[in-house]
Amino acid sequence: MARHELDSNLSLAILGLLTLNRMSGYDLRKVFRTTAMTAFSDSPGAVYPALRRLEKDGLIGGAVERKNTLRPRRVFRPTRRGRAALVAFLKRPVTREDVVHRTDGLLLRFAFMGGLVDADTTVSFLETMAKETEGYLRELEAQLAGTDAGFPFTGRAALEHGVDVYRTTARWARRTLAGLKKHLSPRGGRK
Amino acid sequence: MARHELDSNLSLAILGLLTLNRMSGYDLRKVFRTTAMTAFSDSPGAVYPALRRLEKDGLIGGAVERKNTLRPRRVFRPTRRGRAALVAFLKRPVTREDVVHRTDGLLLRFAFMGGLVDADTTVSFLETMAKETEGYLRELEAQLAGTDAGFPFTGRAALEHGVDVYRTTARWARRTLAGLKKHLSPRGGRK
DNA sequence: CGATACATGTAACCGGTTACATGATTTT
């Protein structure tokens, strides 16, 4: 038994994209090749097996389009279970572990939250993410301060890059939180 | 035949660390568990096989310490070939691909450059890295500008995070470049 | 004397990479 059904960022990305638009494997590959989602492999050896796993787990279903032509395609969309699994996954609490070791997964989850989870969940997601990122940032800064003599210039600079990136992420979370509140509150708020 | 001998960031990290200090597998695990190098697995199932691969490829050699005690340890250090392979790897040209898909590897290479490669190489590494990062940043910004209606708020925000991070990396490269030049030039310069 | 740290391994499993394979359709 797989630990959970969304076994990788790729599976999460696919399920999320299929929730937005029904797509074929080829369509997904094109998204991964041509958009900002280049972190994901567009190789058939990654995409098609991932689709089969999701289908086997009952999270997506594929229907053959253009059945009688010579170039049919299987277009996938999430099942009810799939949509539920995605929502449950998006709602998982944000941990320090996520911030330190799974930043990409965290951002991916956030990217798909629009429309799938309520605003409160999104807000508290960002709040926790900001807090945990700031906490880890302080750890890193302390470590950087504790380092000095004997440490080569380039090593120290590489560490500084890490600090810069986490600081950027913390600020992004705070800024997005503010933007989100403005986006929701003013008059009635949009879905 | 493996594509190249440094088959993963973990192998690179290990070879680099062993170039700084002779260490055992357990020592390496401790480094990965307790320092900022938490991106690397401290699990024995990752570290010991990686050490064996590096040894098999003749890049490192292990000597048994405390032979006659009941708790001996194998302490590793790079061979001449290993040191040469590391330097060659560090000197590989920086590509757009590296910037887009292997930022971590790039930073890791930079971290180990101190003392192993000459200042010119380090400087041009940073220059290329800055240029390619800025180039990709412009691509991303164009993509972000081209997106708007229909795109959910959270999706757009996630994209903005990516832009923020690349901008941070570009600035880091420029700042570090300036710092490096100051670090080298003023009077005689240090090794 | 129990818990924690030291110290090194193995094995099943898993997802991604790389490369191979096949064929139709559209564009130039």
Place this chain on the structure above:
DNA sequence: AAAATCATGTAACCGGTTACATGTATCG
């Protein structure tokens, strides 16, 4: 007619994860 794009797959290989296994040494 050639090249690019559409469209879907398979298979060998690889490194990392997770869990298991074993035993010593030190600290409280």
